[in-house]
Amino acid sequence: MDVSTHSVRGDWNSLARNYDARLARGLALAGGKVIPSPQTTALMEAVIEPGDRICIEGNNQKHADFLSRALAEVDPAKVHGLHVVQSNIALAPHLDIFESGIARRLDFCYAGPQGLRLAQLVKAGKVEVGAIHTYLELYSRYFADLTPRVSLIAAEAADRDGNLYTGPNTEDTPAIVEATAFRSGVLIAQVNRIVDKVPRVDVPGDWVSFVVEAPKPHYIEPIFTRDPGAITDIQVLMAMMVIRGIYEKYGVTRLNHGIGFDTAAIELILPTYAEELGLRGKICRYMSVNPCPTLIPAIESGFIEAIHCAGSELGMERYVSERSDVFFIGRDGTMRSNRVFCQLAGHYADLFIGSTLQIDLEGNSSTATHARMTGFGGAPNFGSESRGRRHGSPAWLRAGQEAHRQGMPRGRKLVVQMVETFKEGLAPTFVERLDAWELMDTFDMPLPPVMVYGDDLTHIVTEEGIANLLLCDSLAERAQAIRGVAGYTEVGRKRDRQMVEKLRARGAILYPEDIGVDKRLASRDLLAARSIKDLVRWSEGLYAPPARFKNW
Amino acid sequence: MIPARHSFLEATARARVRGLLDAGSFREFCGPAQRRTSPHLPALGMPVAFDDGIVVGEGTIEGRPVLIAAQEGAFMGGAVGEVHGAKLTGLLERALDTRPDAVVLLLDSGGVRLHEANAGLIAMGEIQRAVFDARAAGIEVIAVIGGRNGCYGGTSIVARSCDRIIASEEGRLSVSGPEVIEAVEGIEEFDAQDRALVWRTMGAKHRRLTGEIDEIVADDIDAFRSAVAAVLGAPRPFDLDALEAEHARLAGRVARFKGAKDAREIWAALGVNDPDRVSDIEADEFNRLVAVLEGDRP
Missing domain, CATH: 3.40.1080 (Glutaconate Coenzyme A-transferase)
Known part of the structure; x- marks a missing residue:
């Protein structure tokens, strides 16, 4: 048997080069790591490619709600057919992107109040559900077959180098960031405020691609309070x-x-x-x-x-x-x-x-x-x-x-x-x-x-x-x-x-x-x-x- | 550790009556065994209560005779229907015969039972007249507010017709309820879901500071009992001079606070140094604050 010692492929760094290209397109538009909030949708059109796997951070409590709305406003002619891999479907824009064709496929954990609408969209053929997971399962798949190309995350504060402070609601951020940043994925963070120095660094700035100060603080729901x-x-x-x-x-x-x-x-x-x-x-x-x-x-x-x-x-x-x-x-x-x-x-x-x-x-x-x-x-x-x-x-x-x-x-x-x-x-x-x-x-x-x-x-x-x-x-x-x-x-x-x-x-x-x-x-x-x-x-x-x- | 206590807020009407009266002294009139139920509710396909949502009777507090009524907030929000109203009116009229040291009304009601329409409205008028008849005869009528439904609508008018009102900070007193105001005036005017806003606008602490409630106690049946016992047999003047003085006070209040947009502005104008804290302080600290404010008044 003739066993070849040659690699099966010649290109072993395509993801990293693709990341560089995306980053260059984003920087050309934004001029730096910190982008003005009105440019958020334009940035997404520049760095997200059709068919990308994308994670919009959001769990029981903290939600990247501003970024989610910005994504829902991209031109479906430029960005479409996305594969959403995220734990929670909780906000209306999470499903709006399926209605408009921006997204097509969905792997998720929990739908909560959007469960009824999700069911209708599945029946209408607008959402192809891959699987419904537990949290640990989905995060595990981030490190196997479902690594996001782009992740939209939420933090409390950022400095101009992109160092993020998540505050007490760190939640899912570390899992999403780890998988995305270390496999040449684009990380866009919405923060409640840009500061000179963050109180503590929950996510190092060199892992983060872009930061935007949201017009309103991210949505947090008090769901664990029982009277x-x-x-x-x-x-x-x-x-x-x-x-x-x-x-x-x-x-x-x-x-x-x-x-x-x-x-x-x-x-x-x-x-x-x-x-x-x-x-x-x-x-x-x-x-x-x-x-x-x-x-x-x-x-x-x-x-x-x-x-x-x-x-x-x-x-x-x-x-x-x-x-x-x-x-x-x-x-x-x-x-x-x-x-x-x-x-x-x-x-x-x-x-x-x-x-x-x-x-x-x-x-x-x-x-x-x-x-x-x-x-x-x-x-x-x-x-x-x-x-x-x-x-x-x-x-x-x-x-x-x-x-x-x-x-x-x-x-x-x-x-x-x-x-x-x-x-x-x-x-x-x-x-x-x-x-x-x-x-x-x-x-x-x-x-x-x-x-x-x-x-x-x-x-x-x-x-x-x-x-x-x-x-x-x-x-x-x-x-x-x-x-x-x-x-x-x-x-x-x-x-x-x-x-x-x-x-x-x-x-x-x-x-x-x-x-x-x-x-x-x-x-x-x-x-x-x-x-x-x-x-x-x-x-x-x-x-x-x-x-x-x-x-x- | 929070000391054990018997919450007035959580208690049923019967538990409240038992807790306020001397042990074993309560004798109920028209009790549930007699099944004097609403004649109107079955026509609407609605369930009835064997006591029509109110407990009335007589007993003693620290040995002194009282007549007592307690609305059951868990039945139709304590709303006043025909039978419910007649029981309350009858109790107040009985006071003219038996001359107790006081009639104590434990109010927990949204007002008139709308299902009974005119019968409920007429009942309200009869109750108020009976309160005035008792007071005119020199018999004290004490209103107690500390239930989940607060004291709204016609019941709030009855409460303000009494000699005095004792309430816990969980109590609320207002003619229109939060949802009604929101529905009529819009959510920008009043957000009924904002419970902190509801309480600082209609809650007992605000009503105490503006002079509509006489005493604030902790949410504890024993605290209510002590507060009632302390004022038994001390009716307030009920004559033209008293009425005119009250009218003058209310007119002065409207003139003084009509520009205020929020209760906290009123509290600040009354001399409260830290209005943002008022909602959070306990009854005893609140009462010390009130004592200082009233002592400072000319």
């Missing part, structure tokens, strides 16, 4: 069961909380209920979660010792800055967040707990609803068994003993869903068949969009009790354990009473009285803070809630 005033007695009951039946039993110290009212109830009874049980220092010590205001009492009372955040939360900036023993703070005194590292920390924690809309008899859960294309976000990575984990911890080993009763001893991550048996409008949470199946057909997806798979799930907590799926030996037992906590839903009413009693004797079903939870104590009186104002009081005035959450 304790809306927490119900039922949620307090479920929180008590979680603390006794799971946190105390396994000794859970490292964990991730979802962002609903259910988990907020847990946070708010740590200083009262868990304190009385003597659990301070024994549970909930390290968290991977955004700085949710409802965490303040648990921090102040010495429960939570350290928190790493995926992003920040409006109004929490000063409080976080003043608690540098707890949060990750830069030398400048403001927080640095990072979604990738927070997701990783949560993935390798002892426990994930969150809420969902539907659970089937295998324990598969989904937040998909009819007519919307919403996606996954971060929950599947937080809420899955970490099979690559090797280090031990009491909670992980204890759960492992239950999960692997024969053969090779192993650990097990706890993955918990905390749900009321009925949702708003008396829609049952427990169903024989997830709506996700229909959604798969509607949107021609390869699989039903399941948020947390049943075999990743270990516990379901409802107002009726706890199902411990680790102690179920067959799918039939698992189904009965789920029916056994499904209350008065159709699924719950079809339980086999004998099987349920058998499972209860084994500890695979636990009712409040089995774990020493006194239902009569389950009231809002247990909440360490009952209102947003109480959270301000706990923070000693450091938490400054946005106006929409005030009632004073």
Whole structure:
């Protein structure tokens, strides 16, 4: 066989040369790294090429909204057929570019409020969806087959050399920047202000191609603020069961909380209920979660010792800055967040707990609803068994003993869903068949969009009790354990009473009285803070809630 | 650590009554067992409440006899319908016979129940007349505001007809509600979603500073109880001189503040050094501020 020693191609630096050409076109127009905001669209026409892969930064909170609008105004004759690779489809211009043909293909994680319109555009053939990802998956593909040629990012401030300060909402910026800048991609940053010297350098200037001062600060949404005033007695009951039946039993110290009212109830009874049980220092010590205001009492009372955040939360900036023993703070005194590292920390924690809309008899859960294309976000990575984990911890080993009763001893991550048996409008949470199946057909997806798979799930907590799926030996037992906590839903009413009693004797079903939870104590009186104002009081005035959450 | 307390804001009407009265002293009139429900709501296909959203009865506060009413804000926003209004009017009329130390009205209402139209409006007039009859007979009527619905519409007029008003800072007092103002005058005039604006315009602290509310207490049932107990049996003058003095005060207030664009301008004009902080300070600090301001007044 004749093996050639010659390279298969003669040109090994085409991406870099292409970058140089783009930069030269941009500089010819802008004259320097800092461009005046009215020229933003013209700059994009100069540096973006048809068919480019492009990322418009935007996640739950921070959005490169000015750049997104500027992109929507480019001439489709010059810029078209883009392949959008970004985590969140949240703003109208994100989809406007598909309507006008500027963009064609889409790989994303989450669509939220634009889910309905996205679904319509997919049906109309305007959007070709590659795949819907979790955050970690999409970022991972940035470093494989989906590296952006151009990324539009958002930062708090920049200096004239392009050094960027992201402020507390660093979020996804490092992942996007790393992939783009080191594979000859163009980075355009919108900043709230140009300064002589940035408070700290979150992105070095020589990675950044162009900087524009946006006319208005980038959009940030306070999506992690839960008003304790809306927490119900039922949620307090479920929180008590979680603390006794799971946190105390396994000794859970490292964990991730979802962002609903259910988990907020847990946070708010740590200083009262868990304190009385003597659990301070024994549970909930390290968290991977955004700085949710409802965490303040648990921090102040010495429960939570350290928190790493995926992003920040409006109004929490000063409080976080003043608690540098707890949060990750830069030398400048403001927080640095990072979604990738927070997701990783949560993935390798002892426990994930969150809420969902539907659970089937295998324990598969989904937040998909009819007519919307919403996606996954971060929950599947937080809420899955970490099979690559090797280090031990009491909670992980204890759960492992239950999960692997024969053969090779192993650990097990706890993955918990905390749900009321009925949702708003008396829609049952427990169903024989997830709506996700229909959604798969509607949107021609390869699989039903399941948020947390049943075999990743270990516990379901409802107002009726706890199902411990680790102690179920067959799918039939698992189904009965789920029916056994499904209350008065159709699924719950079809339980086999004998099987349920058998499972209860084994500890695979636990009712409040089995774990020493006194239902009569389950009231809002247990909440360490009952209102947003109480959270301000706990923070000693450091938490400054946005106006929409005030009632004073 | 925030000390344990029993929130008035969160409590039901019945819990508020229990908390304000001496333990075991409450005797309810026309209670839910009698099922005096609205005759109008079923015609509209709407659910009724067995007490029509108001609890009325008698009891004692620190041993002193009172009549008490509490609107249930969770039923139709505490709105006043025919039965609801008749129960309140009847309670006030009873005061003329039993002569309690006070009639205490725990108001938590958006005003007239629009579904009952004229019946609700007539009820408002009857309630107000009954308040005046009681006061004319020398019986004190105390309004208490600290529920989620605030005190709006006709109920706000009833409140201002009473001897005095005790409120928590979560309480609101205004004739027109935020959404109504926004709908009529436009979002540029009043953004009903801006809760900080709503509270500094209609909230109890502002009403205290402008002289419409008499006392601010923390959101705590015991704090309300103490404040009510402290003023029992101390009716305000209810005669022509008092009315003319109030008219003169209100006319002076309009003249003094009519150019103000925001409540904070009024607070500054009243002598508050740091108007931006007023919304955030606690009830006790606020009351010290008010004491200083009033002491300074000529």
